[in-house]
Amino acid sequence: xxxxxxxxxxxxxxxxxxxxxVESWKNPDIDNYEPYKVFVVxxxxxxxxRQQFEKKLxxxxxxxxxxxxxxxNVLDDAxxxxxxxxxxxxxxxxKLILEGFDTVLLTKIVGVEEKINYxxxxxxxxxxxxxxxxxxxxxxxxxxxxxxxxxYNIYKAETSMYCxxxxxxxxxxxKGYINxxxxxxxxxxxxxxxxVRLAIVVLEEELLIGPVVIKNEETTEGTVQILFD
Numbered sequence: 649x650x651x652x653x654x655x656x657x658x659x660x661x662x663x664x665x666x667x668x669x670v671e672s673w674k675n676p677d678i679d680n681y682e683p684y685k686v687f688v689v690x691x692x693x694x695x696x697x698r699q700q701f702e703k704k705l706x707x708x709x710x711x712x713x714x715x716x717x718x719x720x721n722v723l724d725d726a727x728x729x730x731x732x733x734x735x736x737x738x739x740x741x742x743k744l745i746l747e748g749f750d751t752v753l754l755t756k757i758v759g760v761e762e763k764i765n766y767x768x769x770x771x772x773x774x775x776x777x778x779x780x781x782x783x784x785x786x787x788x789x790x791x792x793x794x795x796x797x798x799x800y801n802i803y804k805a806e807t808s809m810y811c812x813x814x815x816x817x818x819x820x821x822x823k824g825y826i827n828x829x830x831x832x833x834x835x836x837x838x839x840x841x842x843x844v845r846l847a848i849v850v851l852e853e854e855l856l857i858g859p860v861v862i863k864n865e866e867t868t869e870g871t872v873q874i875l876f877d
Contacts, residue, residue: 666834667842670804670825672850680855681811681821683709683751687744689719691756693729697836704844705753713861717749745814751821752810755847758825759804800830807847809856822856 686709690701702718709716723740732740744752809822826846828839851857 666829666839667846668827668829669846669850670827672822672824672854674822674854674856675820678821681809681857683714683857685715685747685749686717686751686753687719687722687749687812688716689752689754691754695720697840700836700840701755701844704840705755705847708844708848709857711860712858714857741812741818745812750811750813752812753807754810755805755807755843757803758806761802761804763800763802802830803828805843809851822851822854824850 688702688705688709690698690705692698692701698720699718702720706716706718727736727740805826805828807824807826808820810818811821812818824847826843828843848857852859
């Protein structure tokens, strides 16, 4: 991963984000990429989360000058809720190509990891304990106080960018693995915003999408620049 990408992601992480980039892979045969029309897919059975995720990613892509379409608005109920065969997926891909799509952004959950966070609210104690009884006194709550620790989950998500260009090889362009910390403890909207923002930052740094488009709008008081974000 490039040094500049690491710096950008680090700066993103020190903000109050629920997401963390674990790994980013880019096709070594592609220096940069410019999508035209993107098919956005959030592969989850949670319809509300899928709607919000696909809408947020669609908006971010449109702010950068690309045409983007949510899969939830294209697929019928059977395609959204039932397994699709290879034949059906081939038909879907061919349909997308005929309708001018050249790129697919697919996001899915690939795993869940359970974590335990021990509370650190013992300000009256020094971190270095000189006697056995002092340390035992501090940490005995691990057995006797059910509120001593908090259990939470880390959801491991994966976003992939595929080219389905009719005149080029249909191949994987980029894949990123992002951890989402305990999304159940916060709103779906915040989790979606954090995830999409991080994914967009990485895609921009990898030169796979462009920056936000600045539009000039004429008003009675002159020209006003509008920066989408």
